[in-house]
Amino acid sequence: MNSEMAQVYETNARVSIPTYDALFGMVQSYFRAELSGEGASVLVIGAGGGNELSAWGPSNPEWTFTGVDISEEMLKIAQHKTNQLGLSNRVKLIHGTINDLPEDTAVYDAASCILVLHFIDNVQEKLDLLRTIHSHLKPGAPFVLVSAYGDRDSTELKDRLHVWGSFWLDAGRAPSKVNEMVNTGIMKISFLPEKQIEGLLQESGFTNITKFFVTGLFGGWICHAAGSNGVGIESEV
Template identity: 30%
Template structure:
């Protein structure tokens, strides 16, 4: 779920650069981010309830699945569901596939290497979708709307989208207070001024950290109902919504 080194990412200028970051992290990714497990497990715990109305044979699209943590969690809770894992980093997708095989759920999964626009699956195919820490890397807001439009096209009418990204009003006093806490949490120790400054710079240059109002407006413009917030931990916020 944690898609990059939240303290050290830098110099990401295009999609290829971003994918290469994930390629380098893939093999040691899960162990590296075990320290933030309480956050993503809290998100998944609530996600289970968000998706509780889905049928026992639901099809779920996991966009930017990484090493497959949300997929593994949902597959264990809902043994009748089938999943399509979409991931542009082949190394990350390989880890996801191995994790699914180890969990005994690979036969319920389709693994697609590439971006969502290259997924051959027909439109209106899925009952739900997850998209965690993905859209924040789309810096242009119109491109971000188009990304959610791509997700919407793959979903049935009324299907549920659960999405989460880093989110804050970066011009507010609260952000200046929250960011040092977030940096300390991510590093496992009190963050230095240099770490805080580096993170703030990265979140300005490489990550579209926007206010909740802006993020939800982008999602809604992509073809969804106004999103409902269901999770927040530090700078990470999650919403659920339905395709209209």
């Protein structure tokens, strides 16, 4: 495991999202409110780094986790945290995408996709990921999505980019470096307007879609997987 890489990742994440640790606590509270006291299986998309595992594993001994990530190096970090916390018997880590889950994998009681969607450029591929996540969830299961969002051409996003840059200035980054990060770094990720993200969730089969988190460039949504039996489907007004 590359400990230096892990440290850089942890530090940068907390600068980029000052409420980073609080976010995982909020998601845990949501899952706890939705899941029974019995054993619950949680699917973690983008598990590299292991922060979901370290945030939710120790305090929820009845939960099991399946984590998927395309970065082998980041999964090594997640495995190291899992071993340190004594969670190995409750965690399965898979190198690849959600499509690499075993074909006989049962559906899950809950799922998270935190800081992944904005790294997928193609809108259809975003939709495919969300649909596949939905297909691996039990009817009514809670799902949490956290992603960068915004209309690239809007003044609103430009204002939030200015605030995001200020996070890094306050963390000691030089103004020239921050400008470079904005112009050639963060703007390379795939931003979608909030309503379009919510539309993708709805099109993927999720319902009760509610925005619960905003910090800087990032937003979070909670929702439920609607089933073919109608579970979790809101009635039309």
